[in-house]
Amino acid sequence: MIAIYVCAGIAVYAALRVIFQRNTMRKLPFLNVVSFAVTGIIALLLPHPITIAAAAAYFVGSTLESNAIASTWAGGMKKDE
Amino acid sequence: MLDESFRILIAAVICWLNFMTVDLIFKLPESGGVCGATAIAQEVEKGGGNLNGGFMMGNIVSSPDASAGTLLASCGVFCAGLFGGLFAAVLVYIGNRICYDPGYAGTTGCITATLIVYGATQVGFAASDFIAGMVIAILTIQGISYVHASRLIARLWKVRCRLLRGCR
Numbered sequence: 001m002i003a004i005y006v007c008a009g010i011a012v013y014a015a016l017r018v019i020f021q022r023n024t025m026r027k028l029p030f031l032n033v034v035s036f037a038v039t040g041i042i043a044l045l046l047p048h049p050i051t052i053a054a055a056a057a058y059f060v061g062s063t064l065e066s067n068a069i070a071s072t073w074a075g076g077m078k079k080d081e
Numbered sequence: 082m083l084d085e086s087f088r089i090l091i092a093a094v095i096c097w098l099n100f101m102t103v104d105l106i107f108k109l110p111e112s113g114g115v116c117g118a119t120a121i122a123q124e125v126e127k128g129g130g131n132l133n134g135g136f137m138m139g140n141i142v143s144s145p146d147a148s149a150g151t152l153l154a155s156c157g158v159f160c161a162g163l164f165g166g167l168f169a170a171v172l173v174y175i176g177n178r179i180c181y182d183p184g185y186a187g188t189t190g191c192i193t194a195t196l197i198v199y200g201a202t203q204v205g206f207a208a209s210d211f212i213a214g215m216v217i218a219i220l221t222i223q224g225i226s227y228v229h230a231s232r233l234i235a236r237l238w239k240v241r242c243r244l245l246r247g248c249r
Binding site for chain 2: 002003006014017026028031032033036039043044047049051052053059063067070072
């Protein structure tokens with residue numbers, strides 16, 4: 001099971017990059033890598049048909065959070081109103 | 082039988098080509114899908130990167146695109162075979178709508194990835210190789226250097242515009 005160690009190693013590396021990157025907007029791509037790696041770890045740890053729903057729910061949720069952070073930081077939804 | 086680490090590297094290359102091709106065809110580097118993606122692109126450009134590359138990086142962050150589709154398709158095939166991958170495509174479609182993304186890059190990438198991963202499992206690969214491969218592939222774009230990654234995407238975007246046209 002090298003795959004799970006690859007995912008875990010990349011998750012820790014990206015998390016460290018998130019911590020040491022000072023600019024909030026530039027943190028988000030690293031946070032995205034963490035989400036990818038954690039989604040992979042969830043699926044690899046729990047090989048069950050329902051896991052795909054859990055992994056997708058986690059991934060879409062974390063993407064929506066990043067989307068919300070970026071949009072709020074950029075000034076909200078003023079353009080669409 | 083190939084060694085697992087070697088299979089993961091080959092899977093990473095296949096995943097990279099799959100999500101990059103689908104994302105470029107669906108014009109992700111053209112503009113930001115939501116205002117947050119545009120803001121990330123501007124920040125990437127301010128740091129010395131390329132604006133078009135930044136748009137694609139911002140779009141990947143803000144909504145499930147073909148890279149997310151490839152990952153979830155691999156997870157789906159790993160957990161439940163071919164139908165798991167197709168079920169993942171439905172979940173990516175719902176995820177796109179939740180994130181206010183009008184595009185279909187994620188769903189298309191998920192369906193193509195399901196076929197690729199399922200096909201590869203028939204010739205000696207494991208679906209878990211593609212999960213780790215996709216995490217490596219996204220690391221090369223989002224997790225190493227945003228300056229170099231955005232310039233690479235911009236170069237590929239120019240090639241796509243020359244071949245397929247329809248770019249602004």
